[in-house]
Amino acid sequence: MKQHFQQIDILKGLAIVAVLLLHSLSRGQLVDSYAIYHIWQAVPVFMVLMGLNLGMSYGSKTLHFKQLYTRHYFQKKALRIIFPLLLIYAIALVLGFVWEQVYGREVYTLDWKNLIGVLPVSGKGNYFITLLLQSLLALPLIGYTFHRWPILTTLVLVLLEIAFQALAFQISYFNQDRYLYDAALFRYFSAIALGLWLSRLITASNSRYGWLLLLAGLASGVYLYFHIYQQVRLPYIRPEWQAQLFLTFPFATLLCYWGILAFPQQSNVPVLKGMATVGKASYHIFLVQVLYFGLVVDDSNIALNLTVCLVTGMIFYWVESFLSKKISR
Template sequence: MKQHFQQIDILKGLAIIAVLLLHSLSREQLIASYAVFHIWQAVPIFMVLMGLNLGMSYSSKTLHFDQLYTPHYFQKKALRIIFPLLLMYVISLVAGFVWEQVYAREVYTLGWKNLIGVLPVSGKGNYFITLLLQSLIVLPLIGYTFNRWPVRTSLVLVFVEIVFQLIAYQIPYFEEDRYLYDAALFRYFSAIALGLWLSRLITTSDKRYSWLLLIAGIGSGLYLYFHQSQGISLPYIRPEWQAQLFLTFPYAALLIFAGILAFPQQSGFAVLQTIATIGKASYHIFLAQVLYFGLVQDDMDIALNLAVCLIAGGVFYWLESYLSKKLS
């Protein structure tokens, strides 16, 4: 039976709150607060956690390749990922229509990208939905190969990520439309690899190799510092995401490891339970905030953004969970 770590839910809760803050603050405010070390780590933390959860779910299994993409797997992922997304498509279509009638402002983002995860009313961070859809196909294969050849799989993941970055730098299309680059799961392959290794570190009492993560995380933090404060930029890699690549993900992994050590595995403390509940609803809150930031023009009211997105996402989580139970 898979061991449950409340710390993971807490970290997801903190990360989704960081996403809302990231989308509420100006770039100047983020830079001034050194957000690259905390708020800007939200998506890397989610991606490392993706690898961590994958490693924990596969650690006790001996799978054959033909057991990866079963009807049960796709049914489970359809209920967990696709069904909430389809519901939000419908909600965004209705909300967009009402918004246009009331405010006489066009808010729809209709086109071929709706087929790959862009909501009909699309706001900040929509690319993460497309990342998540790709993970449904790619993660089982990564988990399968890592279980058998962990070192080789990790090296391949890092290599593929670097090669993708080098190739993407040469593609003129990304100058005109960054969405496919932003939403490419290849950009986070090393983060997934780190999560896989982290799953082994936290499920064993032997922590003697944790010093490797500490050294890598500190080195990663130094790169982030010089990147932001000194404007250091890597050649032959697109500039938009140089604070989120293979050199920076060890810092996110170190934050997760520190959080797992700092927070209790199970706690009845009200604040931690609340944050863990937010973490369980993080996907639904994320979908709600994509719609919200696609509708509103003035998004600088931080308290309002947090309140609306957390409440709307929580209600959506409750509603979707009720409907999915009926379906299953």
């Protein structure tokens, strides 16, 4: 049986709050607050946790390939991922119409990308939805191969990420439209691999590999400093995401590891329990914030952004969970 770690939910809760802050603060505020070491790590932390959960799910199982893409798997993912997405699509269509009638401002983003996860009213961070949809197909295979050939799988994932970055640098289409580049799961393959290794580290009695993670994480932190504050740039890699690639993901992994060590596995402390609840609703909160930032013009009110997105996201989570239970019966 898969062991539950409340720390993972707490880390997700902290990460989704960081996403909201990331989308509310100016770049200058982020740079001045050294956000590259905390708030800016939100998405890498989510991707590492994706690999961690995958490793926790597959670590104790003996699977055959035919057991990966089953009807049960797709039904479970459809309820967990697709159903909330379809609900927010419908809500976005209605709210977009109301917004245009009331404020006379066009907010719809209707094109072929709606088929791959772009909301009809699209705001900041929408690319992550497309990343998540890709993961539905990629993660079972990655978890299966890692369980059998961990070192080879890790090597392949890292090389695929590097190869994609080198190829993307040559593709002129991304100069006009970056969405497919931003939303490519390939960019986070090494983060997923690190999450898989982290799942072994936290469940093993021997923590000697923690020193390797510490050294790699500190090296990543040094690179991040030089990249952000000394304007160091890598050749042959597109400049937009050089703060999130194979050289930086060990730092996010180290943050996750420290969080797992620092927080209790189970706690009834109200603050921790509340943050864990926010973490469980992080996907729904994220969907709500994509729509929210697609509607509002002035997004500089941090308290308003946090309150609306967290409260509405939690309500959406509870309502959607109720509907999902009704459907699954």
